[in-house]
Amino acid sequence: xxxxxxxxxxxxxxxxxxxxxxxxxxxxxxxxxxxxxxxxxxxxxxxxxxxxxxxxxxxxxxxxxxxxxxxxxxxxxxxxxxxxxxxxxxxxxxxxxxxxxxxxxxxxxxxxxxxxxxxxxxxxxxxxxxxxxxxxxxxxxxxxxxxxxxxxxxxxxxxx
Numbered sequence: 119x120x121x122x123x124x125x126x127x128x129x130x131x132x133x134x135x136x137x138x139x140x141x142x143x144x145x146x147x148x149x150x151x152x153x154x155x156x157x158x159x160x161x162x163x164x165x166x167x168x169x170x171x172x173x174x175x176x177x178x179x180x181x182x183x184x185x186x187x188x189x190x191x192x193x194x195x196x197x198x199x200x201x202x203x204x205x206x207x208x209x210x211x212x213x214x215x216x217x218x219x220x221x222x223x224x225x226x227x228x229x230x231x232x233x234x235x236x237x238x239x240x241x242x243x244x245x246x247x248x249x250x251x252x253x254x255x256x257x258x259x260x261x262x263x264x265x266x267x268x269x270x271x272x273x274x275x276x277x278x
Contacts, residue, residue, distance in 0.1 A: 200251035
């Protein structure tokens with residue numbers, strides 16, 4: 119595990135604001151934090167350069183785009199040493215939105231988004247289970263997502 123980079127309270131405040139609303143203008147953030155817009159820009163550039171900020175995402179409601187099934191997939195591998203090869207193959211499947219190398223029952227735990235149960239079956243049978251190195255899978259269909267949020271860095275600052 120890599121050692122956390124040194125960031126100060128202002129960096130955490132900037133990150134906390136942008137993790138809640140990535141569209142917020144740097145000038146608005148600067149005004150809220152009583153610093154200049156240039157300071158926000160410089161701080162964000164630094165956070166990108168050291169790898170704390172890895173990119174920017176647009177969050178969409180998949181169901182409103184016709185993808186009504188979210189599921190989690192526990193993947194058992196033939197051997198743990200096959201993880202890199204299997205992960206590379208999983209990355210090619212657009213319906214897989216996240217995958218984690220895990221401890222516990224499964225070698226890999228993945229999130230998958232599909233249009234319906236037929237689409238889910240097709241992805242499982244025709245794509246995922248044909249990957250060399252996957253022994254078997256277990257599927258958990260999500261009935262409702264209750265929480266999906268970034269970590270609140272400002273709350274941690276107050277506790278610490």
